[in-house]
Amino acid sequence: MPSTDPLRTPLPRDFFDRPVLEVAPDLLGRTLVCAFPEGTVELRLTEVEAYDGPNDPGSHAYRGRTTRNAVMFGEPGHVYVYFTYGMHFCMNLVCGPPGTASGVLLRAGEITAGVELARKRRPAARKDTELAQGPARMTLALGVDRAHDGADACPADPADSPFRMLTGSPPLPGLVLSGPRTGVSGAGADTPWRYWIEGDPTVSPYRPHSPRRRTAR
DNA sequence: AACCGGATCGTCT
C-alpha cells in the first residue's frame, strides 16, 4: 500500500521541468529516498547548488555534451552522478527540458531514516549532523556511486528505481538563504546559485575555494 | 577555529 501521508507524496517529473534557479531552492526540506538492497536511507535536503548548463562556466555542461555529462542533457528528474578528486562522488538532479542540461547539486542534508546504515558507511563522522554534511559525504552516507548515474528519481513505479523525491516539509521562505558559488568568477558571479536552510546544523561550512598548489616534488 | 598537505584518477585540453 502506498503511503497516504501528504509529506511522503512523490514529487512529479514536472517539478524538475522548470528553470534550475526555481527548482533548487524548492528542493530544500524535501526528502530523498535511496532504497538499496542493503537498506533504505532517507535524507532531508538542507543545502543545494544550481548549475545552469551551457550558460554557466561552473557547469560540467558549459562546453557541450560529452560522455560524462550526457545525463544532464536528458530528461529532468534523473540522477547525474560524477566522480571527482580521484575518490569522491557527487550527485545532481537534472532540471529543465531535454537539451537544457541544468542540474542541482545536492550538497548536504539530515539523515531522517536509516541512520545506522549511514553511520556504518561514514565511520569518520563524529556526530550524526556530519553524516551528510558535504556533497561527497552525502553520497557516501547514502551509498550512491557511479552505478546510479542516469537513474530515474521520478519512477512511475517505485520498483523501477531505488530513488525518489518526496514532498517533505519545505522551510518557511524566510529561512532559506542564498549566496554566490565560490570558484566561479565573471558572468554569473552575482547570481545566487547556492541555497541552504538558515541555522541548520547539517549545512556544510563555507569554504572559499583555495587555488590548487602544485603537489610537492 | 583555521590552515595545510596528501590521497587518487577520470575527463578533457
Added chain:
DNA sequence: GACGATCCGGTTG
C-alpha cells in the same frame, strides 16, 4: 599532461 562542483587527519593559533 593538468586539474577538479572534495574529504580527512594532523598541526598550529
